[in-house]
């Protein structure tokens with residue numbers, strides 16, 4: 088039966104070209120790429136208040152120790168692990184370097200990012216307690232359940248619902264935390280973080296992300312390969328994040344300071360330590376003192 092034989096060889100050919108197009112580092116469906124399997128942190132390893140960085144370290148896209156994060160390591164890890172672009176990695180990575188002790192540091196450890204309000208950590212997180220209550224860095228299910236309650240009955244996270252969930256956390260902190268600080272910087276960072284989970288667990292364009300993936304990122308700090316996730320084919324950049332932040336803001340009547348329009352420029356300013364209203368470079372001291 089010649090036709091069957093040729094159909095079979097065509098199939099083989101198709102398979103061979105598929106293998107060729109996917110080099111050995113690619114993951115089989117449903118599993119992490121070789122060498123990037125999930126492994127919980129061991130004794131002596133350190134982690135951060137960021138579910139994204141923690142997940143990347145748990146998969147070895149960043150050093151599993153959580154230590155010695157240089158800009159080249161961050162740039163490569165974010166790109167390879169989640170298809171997050173060099174523009175974001177450079178500006179936020181540069182900001183994170185400020186958490187390191189000493190002058191002109193060239194690396195940081197993930198736990199340095201625990202410092203409250205400097206350079207990034209802030210109140211009203213989606214999955215961590217406010218610093219006032221003692222631990223602003225470990226995942227907290229009770230806090231995250233406030234976010235999840237907005238997704239009740241849904242299988243996918245979306246921009247409008249994520250926006251409402253984010254704002255509810257802001258309102259909750261204002262109510263329960265006598266030391267709550269939520270200013271311009273915190274507002275912009277917080278919007279950026281919601282855009283990050285929708286982009287990397289779903290799509291940087293639509294912001295639609297399966298809820299099971301989002302839960303894996305936050306609750307287990309595990310990239311959800313086992314659930315079918317692969318890193319998005321579209322890169323997450325400051326441009327895509329800015330566009331999503333603008334949509335998140337449009338979906339919610341958050342009081343944004345007069346003169347501030349959320350989007351790529353605002354994100355970039357805050358990540359690069361400029362005042363998004365004046366464009367003037369902030370100095371680290373004023374951020375540390377919480378008055379800029």
Ligand code: HEM
Pocket residue numbers: 135136137138139140161165169171176179180183200207208209210211212213214215280281283284287
């Ligand atoms: C150089 C890169 C990065 C640095 C330095 C960084 C740092 C941080 C820090 C310090 C926080 C804590 C803010 C808070 O108080 O809530 C945070 C939160 C967050 N980060 Fe990252 N991050 C980076 C990249 C990423 C990436 C690639 C993702 C992708 C998933 C991500 C997702 C998030 C999310 C969703 C939150 C909010 C957590 C919450 O509110 O509970 N981050 N990040």
Ligand SMILES: [Mg+2]
Pocket residue numbers: 136208209210211212215216217223
């Ligand atoms: Mg926080």
